[in-house]
Amino acid sequence: MSLLTLAVEAVPKESFATGDVSWLLNNVWLIPTLPALSFLGILFFGKRMPKGGAELGIAAVGAAFLLAILSNVAWMDHRDNYSGPTDAGAAHAEDDHGDEHSEDALGASVVIDGQSEQVELTSSFVEEGGEGGHAAVAVLNERDWFRNGGVDFKVGTLLDGPSVIMLFVVTTISLLVHIYSTDYVAGDRRYTHYFAFLSLFTASMLGYVLSSNILQMIVAWELVGLCSFALIGHWWEEKPNSDAALKAFLTNRVGDIGLLVGMIILFFSAGGTFDIVEINKAVINNEMNQTAVTWAAISLTAAVMSKSGQFVLHTWLPDAMAGPTPVSALIHAATLVVAGVFMIARLYPVFYYGFSIPGSSINGLALIGSITVVFGGLLAFVQTDIKRVLAYSTVSQLGYMVLALGVGAWTAAIFHLFTHAFFKAGLFLGSGSVAHSVHSFDMKQDMGGMRKFMPTTFKTFMICSIALAGVFPTAGFWSKDEILVGTGGLGVGAEKANGNYHLMLIMGLVGAMLTGAYMTRCIYLTFFGEFRGHGTPHESGKRITVPLIILSVFAAGAGLLNLPPGFLAGSASSPTGWQERFGHFVEPSAAYFPAISHSVPSWWLAVVASVMGLIGPAIAYWYYFIKVDNLSKETGESLTELPNGLVANNKLAATGHAFLVNKYYLDHLYNDVIVAAVKGPIAKAAYWINQNVLDEVVDTAGRTSVKAGEAVYKHVDQGLIEGAVNGSGILSSQSGQGLRKLQTGKVQQYAALLFAGATILAGIFIVLI
C-alpha cells in the first residue's frame, strides 16, 4: 500500500459503496478539484489565453456549479430514498482496513510491491438517528494520505446536508462573481492573477466544506486565508490596500492560534483521531473529558471570532473592503467569513456540549453573537463608504448566525447563512455596480439620486435590502424569524427550544431594528436626493446587471425553501411534505450530530419582529426621506444629513451657510409646531401634541442611535482597541530600554543566561510537580 497517496491522482477502482448511492455523491472531490486545476491552468497559461484566463476560471467554476446542482439533486434523492448498508457494515469495512494497516506495518512484502493496494478507499455511511426510517445518510469517502508514528492522516470527503448546501452557495456566488468580474476588473493589470486567485479561493472554500477531518479543514482554512490576503491586497501599490491585506492576515493569525489549539485538544481527547465524525461521536457519547471539550470550544471560538468577524476581532473586515468589490462579495459576504460559522456547524457537538447550550439561558457563543449583532449594526450607521456600511452589516449578520448556533438553533443559523449569502452578495455587487459608474465608494460625496441613472441596480439593491431587513415575505424574514424563535427567550416557542435565551431574543430584535435603519440610510444616500458626484453615471453592462437580477430573485424567494410548519398548511406539530424542506435536507440527523430540539414557530413573535424591523426603517425614513429630503428641496442642496451636528461630517461646500439656515429652520419648525398647538382648538391641540411627542420620540431615538453608533465607532473601535494596541507597543519599547543594559552582545553570555534560566524553570517544575 502506498503511504503517500494523493487524493486527486487516483480514481477509485473499486468502490465499497453498495446500494444506490449515486456515483456523484461518492466523487464530490471533483467539485473542488475543478477550480483547483483551473487555478494552475490560469497561473501557467492564463496570460496566453484570449481572455486572460477568465474563460478557464468561468468554465471550471461553471462546471463545478453544475456538479454542485446535480449533487444537491442526488443528495435529496439519497436523503429520501436511501436504503443501503447501515453504519455497522461500514464500520466493518473500516475494521478490515485497520487490520491491513497492522499487517502492513509488520510484513515488508506488502509495502514493497504496493501496486495492488495503491488506492485505499473507505466509503461508509453514518447511521441516522431515527427520523423517517432511513438507514444511512452521510456519505463518507476517505483514503490514506500518509501515516506517521501510528497516526493515520486521511483525506476525504464527508458529504451531508450542510456541506451539500454550501457547495451550492459557494459555486453559485462564485460563478456570478466570476461573470461580474469580467466587466468590473476589465483592463486591470493583474487581470489574470485576479482570476487565478478567484479560482483558488473557490477551490479552497469547496475543499473546506467537504473536509472529512479537522486536519484537512485547517489546511483549507489557511488556504482561504491566503487567498483573502492576495485578493484584498490586489491593488497593493497603494499603501492602505496592502495595509488592509496585512491587517486581515494578521488578525486571522490571532484566531488561527485558537484554531490550532482547539484542534489539538480535540485530536488528543478524542483518542488520536482527526476524523470529524469520530470526534463528534466521541463528544456526543460522552467519551471525552468535559473540561477538554469546553476548552476546545473556547479555543475554536477564538478562531471563529477572527474569521467570521465577531466583535473584538472584527476590525479587519471593514478594512478588507480595500479589495475589488466582487472579491468583497465573494470573500467577505457570502463565503470566506462563513467559514467560521460553518466550522461551528460542522463540529457542533463540541460547541453544543462545550458551552452547555441546551437548557441554559446564556453562554459565551450566544453572547458574542448577540453583542456583535448590535455593535455591528450601530457601526454601520456612521459609515460614509457604502462598502463599509455593508461590511458592518455583514459583521452584524454573522453575529446572528453565531447567536443562532449559540442558542441551539442550528438549522436557523445555516438557513440564515444560506439566505444571507444571496442578499449580501447582491448588495455588494450592487454597490460595486454603483461605484463602477461613479468611480467612488463615498456615498456622501459622490452618490445620490442614482436610481434615475441605474434603475436595474436600484431595483435589485432595494430587493436585497428588504431581504436583509427581514420584511415579509423575503428570504431574510424567514431566516431571521427562525433564529429569533430559536432563542426560546421570553417564553416564545419555549416548550421545544433548547434553552431560554431572553437576552439573545432582545438583542436580536434590536439588531433587526438597526438593520432596517442603516439600510434605509444607505439607500437614501445612494439612490435618492440629487446626484452629488461628477460626470454622468450610467447603468452598468449586462455582465453586471444579470448577476444582480439573479441574486435578487434568490434574495426574494429563497425563504420559501424553509417555510415554517403551520404556514398555509399543516400545523406546528405536523409539517406537510413541502414545509421545512431546508431543515429536512440540510440538518444531519445522524449519530454524529447532537439531538437538538426545534422551536415551535410563534406567530406573535413574527409580528413583533416585523414591527420592530419596520420601526427602524420608519425612523430612518422619517429622518432621511422626509426631513432631509424636504430640507434639501428647500435649500436646493443635495443634503446627506440634517446638518445640525448629528453627524458632523458634512463636507459639502455650502455646509456653513446651510448650517445656519437649517438651524433657523429647525427652530422655526419647532416654534410653528408648538405655537400651532397652543393656538389651535383642543382637538387640534391634541393632534399636534401627539405629533410633537411622536416627533420628539422619533427624533430622540434617531439621534441616540446615531450618537451611540458614533461613540462605539470612535471610542470602542478606534479608541479602545487601537489604544490597547498602541499601549502595548509603548510598554514594550520602554521595557526594552530598561533591558538594554543586559545586552552585552556576548553570545556565550546569552547562552549561559538561557541555560541558567531554563534550568531554574525546569527545577521549579520538578519541585512543584
Place this chain on the structure above:
Amino acid sequence: MMLNQFLLLAAVLFCIGVYGVLTRRNGVLVLMSVELILNAVNINLVAFGAFRDNVQGDVFAIFVIAVAAAEVGVGLAMVLLMYRNRKSTDFTELDMLKG
C-alpha cells in the same frame, strides 16, 4: 542493568557539553561541544528505547545523527565565513548584538 546509570551518564555528558559551549572561545570547539550535547541526547533515546523494548528510540537516534550532520555542515560553514571576515574564530569577539 539500571536505566538510571545510562541516563545519569548522559546527564553528565550533557552538562560537560554545556560547559564547553559556554566557555570555549574557538568556534570549532563550541560546535564540538554541541556534538557532546547531541550525543547525550542520543544515549537517552537509545536507553529509553531499550527500556521500553521498542525501536522508536533507535529510529529517533538515527534522525538525530542525520540532523547533527546537517548542523555541523552549516555550523562549520558559518565559522569559516566568520574566519574569512574577521580573521578569527573567537566567539568572545562577537558582540555586534550589543544594545
Place this chain on the structure above:
Amino acid sequence: MIAALTLAQEVLTRSEFTDALPQNIAFAIIAGVMLFSAFKMVTTGNVVHAALYLMIVLAASAAIFILLGSDFVGATQILVYIGAIIVLFLFGIMLTKAQLGDDDSVSSERRGMGALVGVLLFVVIGFALVDTYENIEVEFSDPEPIAFTPTTADVDDLPTPVIEALGLEGRTGEVEITQADFDSLEPEVQRRVPGAEVFGNNKQIADAIFSDYIVPFEATSVLLLAALIGAVVVARKE
C-alpha cells in the same frame, strides 16, 4: 579511602550489579573513558587534541549503544560521526588556521560561569532522574527477533524438536506450517523451523523508518539537501 572502598564493596555486591556483571564492568570502563575524554575535550588548550578526545567520546557512546543492544545505531554512529564529522571538524580546524598549540585560554570568570550553569543543570537533571527512575532496570527481552514466512515443508526434512512440538509424528509428505503453528513454538525451536530467519533489530528499525516514520525520513533528506546548499552558499567566496 576506607569509606570509598566500603562504598565500592557495597555497590559491587548489590544484585543489580552482579546480575549482569560483564555488562556492568563494560559499562563502568566505557563510562569512565567517555567522561574523562569529554572533560579533557572541553578543557584542553590544543584544538586538535580536543577533536581527538571528541572522537574517543563518540566511540565510547557507540559502544554504549552496542551495549544497549542497538547495533545499528552504534554502527551508524561510528560511520557518520567518527568517519565523517570528525574529519569535517579537522578540516574546519585547518581551514580556520587555529593555532595547533595553546590558543584557547579560558578566563576564570567565564569558567566559573560555565561551571555554575553546568553543575546547576546536573543537579536538576540528576534529581529528576533519581526521583523518577530509581530502581528501574533495563531488561533485554528477546535480543534476536525471529522472522517467519509461512511455508510448506516435507516432514522428513524437519528437525525432530519441530516435529515433536507440532505433533507431526507419524506423518509423511508435505505439511503446511502456518503463522499460528510458528507462534506456538518455543524460541529455541522456532529458529530451527524452515522459513525462520534470525535477525537483530535492524529489520524492525527499517520497518519503522520506512513505514511509520516515512514522513520524518523524507523530511530529513530535504533537510540534508537544504543544509548542503546552505553550507555551500554560506561558505563560498564572493
